[in-house]
Amino acid sequence: MFDSAPLHDVGALQQSEAFERALISLGTPAHRLADGTLALQRQLGPLPVHMITRAAPQSPQELIETAKSLQAKGPVILAPDTPMPLHKYGAVPLVSPSGIAQIDLNPDIDTLHKGLHQKWRNRLKHARRQSLRLTRQNMPDDPDHWLLQADALQQTRRRYRSWPIDLTLAYGRENRGQSKLFTAFWGREPVAAILILRHGTSATYHIGHARASGRIASAHTLLLWSAITWCKAKGVERLELGVVDTEEGQGLARFKLGTGAQVRPLGGTWIYWPPFSQLLRPVAHLDRRLMGSI
Known part of the structure; x- marks a missing residue:
């Protein structure tokens, strides 16, 4: 049996260097942003969709700033590692948090x-x-x-x-x-x-x-x-x-x-994309109680 030395990155599997290597080996678009966050890209018709899942703990403002660096290209799906009030910064809730x-x-x-x-x-x-x-x-x-x-x-x-x-x-x-x-x-x-x-x-x-x-x-x-x-x-x-x-x-x-x-x-799943956020803003408050971010 072969037990190699552990890797040095810490945190959620979805943000690890090990996960990143596996994705890249399969040709899945994944890249590290300037703040070290791992972002994945999928194609939704003509639109590229970026996904950030369980990024290292940071403030809501910092996570939204990260999303802003990507949103010009298309929607950004955010699944924070902890509950946070992202609706205050223009994100719309999609899926309520799990534990x-x-x-x-x-x-x-x-x-x-x-x-x-x-x-x-x-x-x-x-x-x-x-x-x-x-x-x-x-x-x-x-x-x-x-x-x-x-x-x-x-x-x-x-x-x-x-x-x-x-x-x-x-x-x-x-x-x-x-x-x-x-x-x-x-x-x-x-x-x-x-x-x-x-x-x-x-x-x-x-x-x-x-x-x-x-x-x-x-x-x-x-x-x-x-x-x-x-x-x-x-x-x-x-x-x-x-x-x-x-x-x-x-x-x-x-x-x-x-x-x-x-x-x-966890922090649930959100979408950050100004055109979409503005469209759904009138009804977004209905889901906020499910996101633990009132």
Whole structure:
């Protein structure tokens, strides 16, 4: 197994140098602005659309100034890392904020274990009694890997979209040792797996899947604890477990929060483009309460 030294950038995966390298390798337009923010570009008909997702903490004024440097070319989509009142600066809300679960890995491993919820610890004990065999390796550069295919099928069934398989594989190719696959085997059968992406002193739970036998054996719990201990040993300070949806994904939310993770609100999604903003300004106030920016 190959574990390279960590990268130096810190913060959200979507702003990391590791993510930038993966995008560029696929020919996706992405560039660093003068303030260090990573901006992506998409084409919407004749209009170029720039997207800034989870930029490093900054003031609303600074984020809007960044958007102004791009808006002459077309609309700018902003998804701040924290809630902020962007409507005061001409942005229009599109999607209300969500919350993400994050584990602070700075405490020692015993403290992290004590922070597990009792039911989560019970499932961990159960998994340890199942004679599961765990492996850790760099994510194979294989689009037909069973985890990637299972995740793609799940996205179709549940009607959501995540990264395309090509981008997930590119991340591993361009960031050697930073895309880690943890797999649980029952005999020779892989029954569960999770993929963790490292980026600087942070890491992100990217995808995971448990087959029926894996769910019976609580394999996912054992895998995530294995990933937590590995990240801790590698100097990772923060492990992000993704969005917490307490309405439509209560079971998954409980699983994430059972690790002792804390929920932190993001800033929602906004559009900044003066022609569009002026058109929708009369009704924009209706959505402001959803953005946490009153």
